[in-house]
Amino acid sequence: MSFLNSLISGISLGSIYAIIALGYTMVYGIAKMLNFAHGDVIMIGAYTCFFAASRFGLPPLAGILLAVVVCTCLGMTIEKLAYAPLRSAPSLAVLITAIGVSYFLQNAALLLWTPNPKVFPDFFVRRVAGPDGAPVDKTGLSFFGGSLRVSYVTLVTILVCLTIMAVLTIFISNSKLGKAMRAVSEDKNAARLMGINVNTTISATFAIGSGLAAIAGVLLCSAYPTLVPTTGSMPGIKAFTAAVFGGIGSVPGALLGGLMLGVIEILAKAYISTQLSDAVVFGVLIVVLLVKPTGLLGKVIREKV
Numbered sequence: 001m002s003f004l005n006s007l008i009s010g011i012s013l014g015s016i017y018a019i020i021a022l023g024y025t026m027v028y029g030i031a032k033m034l035n036f037a038h039g040d041v042i043m044i045g046a047y048t049c050f051f052a053a054s055r056f057g058l059p060p061l062a063g064i065l066l067a068v069v070v071c072t073c074l075g076m077t078i079e080k081l082a083y084a085p086l087r088s089a090p091s092l093a094v095l096i097t098a099i100g101v102s103y104f105l106q107n108a109a110l111l112l113w114t115p116n117p118k119v120f121p122d123f124f125v126r127r128v129a130g131p132d133g134a135p136v137d138k139t140g141l142s143f144f145g146g147s148l149r150v151s152y153v154t155l156v157t158i159l160v161c162l163t164i165m166a167v168l169t170i171f172i173s174n175s176k177l178g179k180a181m182r183a184v185s186e187d188k189n190a191a192r193l194m195g196i197n198v199n200t201t202i203s204a205t206f207a208i209g210s211g212l213a214a215i216a217g218v219l220l221c222s223a224y225p226t227l228v229p230t231t232g233s234m235p236g237i238k239a240f241t242a243a244v245f246g247g248i249g250s251v252p253g254a255l256l257g258g259l260m261l262g263v264i265e266i267l268a269k270a271y272i273s274t275q276l277s278d279a280v281v282f283g284v285l286i287v288v289l290l291v292k293p294t295g296l297l298g299k300v301i302r303e304k305v
Helices: 002-031 038-054 060-086 091-113 152-174 176-186 188-193 198-223 233-246 251-271 277-291
Strands: 126-129 135-138 140-143 148-151
Touching: 002 038, 002 148, 002 152, 002 176, 002 198, 002 233, 002 251, 038 060, 038 091, 038 198, 038 233, 060 091, 060 198, 140 152, 148 152, 152 176, 152 198, 152 251, 176 188, 176 198, 188 198, 198 233, 233 251, 233 277, 251 277
Parallel strands: none
Antiparallel strands: 126 135, 140 148
């Protein structure tokens, strides 16, 4: 049962990576840029939800919705101030700007909230009556006589990930904004000639990705409840790795890459070494890219010259 426990934990962690990777893959697929500040938007969302619940006493759902609103506004503000002026700039300038925005958000969080770790509240605890009638906290479900235990946060994380993927796929395929996103992704100039507002479409992409980052931040800190200003850094890098792994620019690729990355990381920690798990993850990425440079579900794009 230890393998099954590790597998479920890996799928849960991979679901978080997949939600974060959506922000990378959507922005890259439409704006052809890498938003390396995305991991720090996760951190802002987690802090927003933390203070909404712990200091202002808002219920969990209200705290999560507030985090989504704050991160959505933050994502649109970052795009307008930092990235919109660089539409025609070289990709290196955009990359350096993204790194600068990332450090700005981290240091702003250090000034506002200090580096002292915060213990994130567990939103997924159920209070039930114990054997003696006294209330006890129940954090998950047990199977096979207790040898397999699945926490509520794990179940919620996997369910939320699958729901987001399904809704986003339907949205991109059928909605007017989704079709505009696909058109801008194919050819910005042609989309502009067809009457599509490219700037608005890119801003909407940042808004959606940042809103999803808030949800991912809450799920991440619920599973790993220590919150610091650098909380989003490593998950952001690994989610970017997942996006590349699955094929950056592909929504199904973000899901596949995230799940595989999470499973590989947890299994490496369980059966190889906790210190070498990250090396195993990035080693697998290198091997995959050597075999298939576009990622597992990525497509080769031929450009006419």
